[in-house]
Amino acid sequence: MIVRDRPSGFRLFWIVRGSVLQRIKSVLAVNVVLAVIVTVAHGTLFHTKIPITPIPFTLIGLPLAIFLGFRNNTAYSRYWEGRRLWGEIVIYARTLSRQCQSLIESDHPIDPRQRANDVRVRMVHRAVAFAHALRAQLRGLNDDVAAQQWLTDDEWLRLKQLPLGQRTDAIVLAMGQDLGQCLKDKRIDPCLAVSVDRTLSGFTSAAASCERIQNTPIPFSYTLLLHRTAHLYCFLLPFGLVDITGFMTPFVVGIVAYTFYGLDALGDELEEPFGMESNDLALDSMCRGIEISLSQSLGDPQVPPPLKPVDYLLT
Numbered sequence: 001m002i003v004r005d006r007p008s009g010f011r012l013f014w015i016v017r018g019s020v021l022q023r024i025k026s027v028l029a030v031n032v033v034l035a036v037i038v039t040v041a042h043g044t045l046f047h048t049k050i051p052i053t054p055i056p057f058t059l060i061g062l063p064l065a066i067f068l069g070f071r072n073n074t075a076y077s078r079y080w081e082g083r084r085l086w087g088e089i090v091i092y093a094r095t096l097s098r099q100c101q102s103l104i105e106s107d108h109p110i111d112p113r114q115r116a117n118d119v120r121v122r123m124v125h126r127a128v129a130f131a132h133a134l135r136a137q138l139r140g141l142n143d144d145v146a147a148q149q150w151l152t153d154d155e156w157l158r159l160k161q162l163p164l165g166q167r168t169d170a171i172v173l174a175m176g177q178d179l180g181q182c183l184k185d186k187r188i189d190p191c192l193a194v195s196v197d198r199t200l201s202g203f204t205s206a207a208a209s210c211e212r213i214q215n216t217p218i219p220f221s222y223t224l225l226l227h228r229t230a231h232l233y234c235f236l237l238p239f240g241l242v243d244i245t246g247f248m249t250p251f252v253v254g255i256v257a258y259t260f261y262g263l264d265a266l267g268d269e270l271e272e273p274f275g276m277e278s279n280d281l282a283l284d285s286m287c288r289g290i291e292i293s294l295s296q297s298l299g300d301p302q303v304p305p306p307l308k309p310v311d312y313l314l315t
Helices: 009-014 021-041 055-103 119-139 153-159 164-184 190-215 220-271 283-297
Strands: none
Touching: 021 220, 055 119, 055 190, 055 220, 055 283, 119 164, 119 190, 119 283, 153 164, 164 190
16 A cells, blocks of 8 residues: 655656556557657558548547446446445454453453463454455465464464464354353353453454455456457557657557546556555554554553655555
């Protein structure tokens, strides 16, 4: 995710970091070079004048812009739903910490260093591990070990043997087993245990919804149709403009191509909100935010610092 102040004035035209220009620069350069060649040849190909007028581009351009906008709205809806789901995970994590500390009875004060011996600390730390495991799953990070420091050694040994897609379920299952043991030991009232179980179900629901977004892309044929149409439109555009705009044809074509290619590339980025590209969600930062919140709630003196953007990029 790009984090920076909104530029204004002349600086707006020179910002590259966070722009889709880096993704489309090759095809945009080819398009502009073609426009230059068409301008020099004045729309002639192999001594034959290409008889294309601006009318077809007027007819196609408006529907193409509308459909590109519709696709981007759909992609942004996926992006926003992903952000909302991770916001819910933050809420569930904080709620679980409060419930464990206030509803589970214990004969000694909570100590964040006593994870193995205190079920309250163990469950709260598992909430952090859950967030890291889900992040690794959504990004396909097989070698990610960020969850290790929030689990006991035995738990981590069991967890890393599982496929990425099963680790979040295993963590929630372990929390459910601890909750059941607290019920057997009468350390929590059965009526109150229901609310804790509802929080655990919220974790599972949010993870499953993130998996739905990841595993259900926008229909490929729709994306392919828009991609092809945008490229054909931009590559044929110089032939339709050269008789009207003359030597300004490459400039006009460059602006139009930048807009259409940029919208197409931006839709591709937003369609997959959990990745590592510039405009994807900052899952690392959100996981660190959960670490900070839960560490503070447990009274841990060693609270990790928040992540800072590197070159305006927050992962």
